[in-house]
């Protein structure tokens with residue numbers, strides 16, 4: 001489908017599934033969320049028949065809606081289809097079809113849309129980001145100077161500026177000709193895809209590719225596995241991209257000789273491979289090569305590894321939080337069994353989920369970039385745990401006043417956000 005737009009590509013994939021699916025149910029029989037859902041005892045062939053009937057124009061039953069919005073995009077079903085289809089696309093395509101027919105996505109999705117002023121990423125970033133430390137371009141100039149490498153943090157990393165600043169310091173230490181294209185407005189479109197908004201998803205993806213291309217880089221380095229898969233062949237026509245895309249872990253592994261690790265970390269470490277990077281794109285090696293280069297580390301593997309790695313469950317949390325939690329707890333038990341003292345994550349959703357579940361477990365959850373940063377003597381503190389402990393809106397506003405005043409948000413908006421956050425946490 002060279003040259004096809006995102007919409008054309010999705011329409012093509014939908015037609016391929018409608019015409020090719022024999023409704024055998026194999027894909028749903030391997031789906032890891034189903035056993036924890038209300039469809040655990042249902043016949044998978046019948047469930048799939050309902051999905052296909054819906055895509056052909058039939059009824060949007062509760063089962064169709066639930067399966068669409070609790071699909072985690074975990075790619076467990078990729079590769080099992082006897083028809084050679086990619087069933088992992090069915091959830092996304094069903095979401096888009098539901099929205100096209102006037103159904104609403106679960107409310108939390110609308111709060112993640114980067115194009116809306118009041119969005120989670122923007123407000124969290126405004127609250128936590130010290131403006132004096134910002135050193136990224138938020139809008140690509142018309143004809144910018146060439147950069148060999150463009151680093152794209154994605155929306156999620158802006159909600160964890162401690163990790164974002166660690167990334168920037170690490171890249172600086174590598175002494176590359178690079179630029180960071182940041183800001184919430186540069187979304188890959190993934191949040192729109194999850195909300196079922198096909199057109200906006202395509203537009204954001206196109207705009208991001210144009211913005212990166214403006215710097216004529218040979219490599220775009222991405223932090224988020226979700227952005228990685230969005231800019232992959234499976235969702236986008238990347239055959240003509242004028243740059244290669246690499247996950248940060250792959251890029252650090254390729255350039256590991258440029259980093260001088262000063263601080264040994266004498267810990268036993270297990271790495272969790274996020275679904276989209278691992279099962280989705282087949283990338284497992286970069287993080288291991290980079291982590292093994294840190295003096296003192298002993299690497300162990302989780303029981304389910306490689307393409308069998310368990311999903312954290314977080315993508316299903318908006319629609320089926322109980323099932324999502326069960327998924328996460330399975331991983332916690334596995335990490336405990338591995339004997340790891342550090343569970344290393346590479347995806348912010350996995351990280352947030354595991355940190356939320358890790359209380360009482362004998363290991364610390366740490367993001368890949370924070371671990372590499374630690375070994376280089378780079379450490380930033382996040383104020384979020386402190387704010388969540390305070391649970392005091394006035395006190396937080398006072399503490400973060402300089403950040404808020406330098407942002408696009410009013411105190412009232414941040415106040416409203418904090419009240420919401422503290423009511424849920």
Ligand code: SF4
Pocket residue numbers: 027028030031032033070071072073074075076077078087088091
């Ligand atoms: S992508 Fe994962 S959650 Fe979605 S249907 Fe396939 S196996 Fe199930």
Ligand code: SF4
Pocket residue numbers: 020021022023024025026027028048080081082083084085087
């Ligand atoms: S495995 Fe393939 S043929 Fe079988 S139900 Fe899933 S998509 Fe259809």
